[in-house]
Amino acid sequence: MSLVLFEIKDNVAFIRMNRPEKHNAINRELALEIQARLDDCKKSKEVRCVYFTGVGKSFCSGQDLEEVAKPDAPKVHIILTEHLNPIVRKIRQLDKPVVSAVNGVAAGAGANIAICCDVVIAAQSATFNQAFSKIGLVPDTGGTYILPRLIGFQRALAISLLSEKLTATEAERIGMIYKVLPDEEFVAGSIAIAQTLAKMPTRALEFTKKAFNQSSISSFEEQLHDEENLQQRAVETWDFKEGLQAFLEKRQPVFRGE
Known part of the structure; x- marks a missing residue:
């Protein structure tokens, strides 16, 4: 059985973790498979957008x-440096938007x-827990980098110290995630968001992602400089020319991700 179900449809790559009997807990094999995908x-x-989710509940x-807990268990630094950290590093560095559909x-x-x-979408029945x-x-x-930047230092620290479980609705309220969808609408609604992103100007989304990533360590003046450079690169893309022409012709643009 493949630990990751992978397919590409309508320019969206679907990555589905497939250990439902283990609640998609990550072992070495699953981690390396996610990285490969x-x-x-x-x-x-x-691929112009990635949709990342789990199989099962x-x-x-x-x-x-x-x-x-196994006698021959990998050392903690191996788990982090070879299994887990490369996943989040690859997600942050990927030059395409990644939607996590938290089911x-x-x-x-x-x-x-x-x-x-x-873009983080959650089913209404989903929960989030810094269970460490x-x-x-x-x-x-x-987590210690991302969470305080999403919801603030004090709240992030308290949630982590207390291992407090948050409902999807609460996670949305405090700004941890983008949107909650009713369970019955979750799959269709979250896929629709990924499909929308896959039809947008992919290079511009890449540059936007780069700018936001850089903003956490840049000064205001440095960020203005980065925006200038990235905007110049965006202006040189085929999709910008198409977007501008479509605006002038009062029609919907058809982007190619180039």
Whole structure:
């Protein structure tokens, strides 16, 4: 059985973690498969958006603790440097938008993988939990970087210290995620968002993502300079020329992602 279900349809790459019996907990095999599929998305000109979700009732329950408990378990630094951190690094560096469709439990590293994506959509029944402190661990997989920037230092720290479970509605209210959809509308609605992104000017989305990534470590003047450079690159794309022409002709643009 493949641990990741992967397909490309209408310029959207679907990455579905496929360990439903383990709530999509991440072991070495799953981590490396996710990384490989993200690499495929980066290389493919057909892919213009990535849709990342879990099979079954959970998005991802985090690191597989049964793997950690084995006598021959990989060392923590191996789990982080080879398994988990490359996933969030590849998501942040991918030159295409990534939609995380949180269909159920997102806990520990699973929660941090979800919120590091560019557009986070959750089913109303989904939950988010920085579950690390309950078993004597520290938030990882980028959580201590991403979470305070989304919801503020004090709230992020408190949620992490208390291992507080958040409903999708609460996560939306505090700005952790973009949108909550009713369970019965979740699949169709979240896929529709990915399909919309796949039809947009992909290079402009790439440059926008770069600008926002850089903004967390740049001064205001540095950010103005970065925006200038990225805007110049955007102006030189085929899609900008199409967008401008469509505006002048009062029609809908047809972007090619070029």
